[in-house]
Amino acid sequence: MATADNLDCIKKRIEQAKSLYSLACDDVLLMAASKSQSITVIEEAIAAGITEFGENRVQEAEEKWQVIKPKHSNIRLHLIGALQTNKVRQALKVFEVIQSLDRVSLADSIYKELQLSQTLNSKLQTQELYIQINTGEEPQKAGVFPEEANGFIDYCVSKLKLPVVGLMCVPPENQPPAPHFALLRQIAMRNNLAKLSMGMSGDFAEAIRMGSSCVRIGSALFGDRI
Numbered sequence: 001m002a003t004a005d006n007l008d009c010i011k012k013r014i015e016q017a018k019s020l021y022s023l024a025c026d027d028v029l030l031m032a033a034s035k036s037q038s039i040t041v042i043e044e045a046i047a048a049g050i051t052e053f054g055e056n057r058v059q060e061a062e063e064k065w066q067v068i069k070p071k072h073s074n075i076r077l078h079l080i081g082a083l084q085t086n087k088v089r090q091a092l093k094v095f096e097v098i099q100s101l102d103r104v105s106l107a108d109s110i111y112k113e114l115q116l117s118q119t120l121n122s123k124l125q126t127q128e129l130y131i132q133i134n135t136g137e138e139p140q141k142a143g144v145f146p147e148e149a150n151g152f153i154d155y156c157v158s159k160l161k162l163p164v165v166g167l168m169c170v171p172p173e174n175q176p177p178a179p180h181f182a183l184l185r186q187i188a189m190r191n192n193l194a195k196l197s198m199g200m201s202g203d204f205a206e207a208i209r210m211g212s213s214c215v216r217i218g219s220a221l222f223g224d225r226i
């Protein structure tokens with residue numbers, strides 16, 4: 001089974017990266033980026049022992065995971081793609097973790113839906129939020145710019161009391177990722193946020209050396225996406 005073999009290899013590399021560097025977080029979560037993967041392939045990954053999965057789109061995630069999730073009690077789903085405000089209610093019902101909180105209007109909308117669900121006593125899945133930082137300040141990419149990060153984090157945490165646990169970034173493709181990981185770590189530390197979601201198939205060992213607590217692995221696990 002290709003997925004299981006890939007997983008063995010990735011796990012070894014994670015352990016190696018953890019053992020080599022003092023910044024490394026003890027507890028690195030391996031999240032499988034399962035966007036565009038079929039239910040069959042995802043079931044294989046679950047059989048191989050993966051419990052954390054990331055999806056980019058609310059609709060796709062709901063359709064796939066309403067079939068898979070009832071059969072597995074310990075799965076946690078992460079949203080790692082952009083979230084439109086009109087999909088917030090749906091997202092809060094599907095994902096245990098939302099990693100793409102990236103603007104005031106979205107924070108406000110999440111706040112409203114959380115309040116509403118308390119009033120109505122309705123059950124939501126989401127327990128943790130990550131704020132996405134656009135460390136490379138790329139105009140086409142989602143995320144808060146580094147110089148706006150302190151203010152935005154404070155707004156979410158102190159004013160809205162949202163359950164923000166950490167930061168997430170996707171470094172620019174054509175640059176060495178290390179400075180971006182270092183920047184993310186700096187912003188998290190000065191804002192007392194414990195968790196760092198950073199590192200993908202091509203750079204997860206490096207991210208772990210820089211203190212990542214959640215690596216998001218797609219192609220190294222499932223093969224190249226079509």
Ligand SMILES: *Cc1c(COP(=O)(O)O)cnc(C)c1O
Pocket residue numbers: 033035056080081170200201202216217218219220
């Ligand atoms: C698809 C995706 C990943 C995984 O990318 P790979 O390079 O295939 O490992 C990680 N993070 C985000 C936000 C993604 O969209």
